Amino acid sequence: MTMGTGFLEVVTTTANGALPVPNAKITIFNGDNILYELVTDESGIGKSVPLEAPPVELTLDPNYDGIPYSICDVKAEAEGFTTAIVHGVEILDTETSILPIDMTPALESGQIHDYYTPPHNLVSPEERRMERPPEAPARPSPRVLSEVIIPEYITVHLGRPDNPNARNVRVPFTYYIKNAASHEIFSTWPPTSLEANIYCIISLTLNRIFTAIRRLGMYRIHIIAQKNCRNQLRFKSQNFKINWYDFRTS
Numbered sequence: 001m002t003m004g005t006g007f008l009e010v011v012t013t014t015a016n017g018a019l020p021v022p023n024a025k026i027t028i029f030n031g032d033n034i035l036y037e038l039v040t041d042e043s044g045i046g047k048s049v050p051l052e053a054p055p056v057e058l059t060l061d062p063n064y065d066g067i068p069y070s071i072c073d074v075k076a077e078a079e080g081f082t083t084a085i086v087h088g089v090e091i092l093d094t095e096t097s098i099l100p101i102d103m104t105p106a107l108e109s110g111q112i113h114d115y116y117t118p119p120h121n122l123v124s125p126e127e128r129r130m131e132r133p134p135e136a137p138a139r140p141s142p143r144v145l146s147e148v149i150i151p152e153y154i155t156v157h158l159g160r161p162d163n164p165n166a167r168n169v170r171v172p173f174t175y176y177i178k179n180a181a182s183h184e185i186f187s188t189w190p191p192t193s194l195e196a197n198i199y200c201i202i203s204l205t206l207n208r209i210f211t212a213i214r215r216l217g218m219y220r221i222h223i224i225a226q227k228n229c230r231n232q233l234r235f236k237s238q239n240f241k242i243n244w245y246d247f248r249t250s
Contacts, residue, residue, distance in 0.1 A: 004093030006053040008068075010046040012076050020044030021103050024078040035072065048096060056093040059186040067123050067250045068092075068186070074099055082106045088117035095187050121184055154209060177202055 008028065012021040028036040028047045040046045058068035068095060069090045076084045081103040089099055104113070118124070151173050159166025177198065185197045 002055060003052045005050045005069045006091040006093050007050055007096040008074075008089065008091060009096055009098050010040065010074060011098060012040050012044040012046075012078065012103055014103050014105070018098065021076075021078050024076050024081075024103070025073040027077075028072055029075070030072050034105045051091045052093045053093040056095075056188050057187040059092065067119075069120070069188055071117075074101070076101045077214060080105060082111040082113050083145065084113050084115065086117065088119075090117065090120065092186060092188055095142065096124070120186075136193045140224065148206065150206075151209060154205070158234040175206075177205065180205075196212065212218060229239065 002179060010026045010028075012026075014021050020040075020042070021044045022040055024034070024044065024046075026038050026040060027034060028038075028049065028051075035051065036049045038046050038049070051070065052066050054066075057062045057068065061068075066090040069092050071088050071090055074089055076086075082105070084101050084103055086099060086101065086205045089097065089128045091097055135163045153170050154173050154176055155168055155170050156176060156180045157166060157168050180201050181198050184201065185194065187194070189197075194198075
């Protein structure tokens with residue numbers, strides 16, 4: 001098989017992306033093999049680097065039962081911050097993968113936090129199945145909105161619906177959609193396929209938000225994230241952009 005080339009760009013931030021972390025040391029490796037060592041600039045952005053990946057045609061072949069992407073691990077180190085190691089970063093041929101790493105201040109030197117990216121849903125269909133306890137029918141909302149509104153933030157429960165100990169995180173709506181999509185589809189697909197799938201993800205999420213808001217303890221939960229939902233990786237896809245105004249009525 002003739003290998004293709006994908007690209008990886010690492011972005012280091014802190015305070016939930018509010019501030020860049022400049023001069024972070026980035027190590028890209030695969031097992032014991034160090035592929036790149038670089039330093040982020042004043043904006044916390046590392047140089048985009050090329051990496052081998054299976055040919056893009058495999059991501060478009062529904063009969064291919066292998067893994068159509070390569071993986072690598074990334075370590076980010078910066079003075080005063082906990083070292084972050086992201087395992088299983090996916091690289092697709094012809095695409096630029098952007099890996100945002102939100103670094104947390106270290107309470108003591110030598111602290112390390114490992115993040116694990118699970119297999120993509122399209123190559124690990126068994127991961128899509130998640131046992132859910134029976135749910136009570138959603139109560140009809142006493143107030144029906146006259147138009148569809150895109151929320152700025154949503155609350156996501158990071159675990160099973162019956163697990164009150166799992167974290168609840170408040171994230172930007174577009175961030176959730178972007179990262180949910182990166183786990184459900186390949187960015188190498190034709191723009192029309194990307195658009196159709198992302199619109200489906202947006203529609204499902206809005207449906208959950210406005211018709212099935214759950215309560216878990218004292219929290220209002222907009223949507224449940226499966227254990228395999230990624231929160232680290234997003235892709236640059238060529239010539240594709242979602243028009244958010246398509247979801248607003250006049």
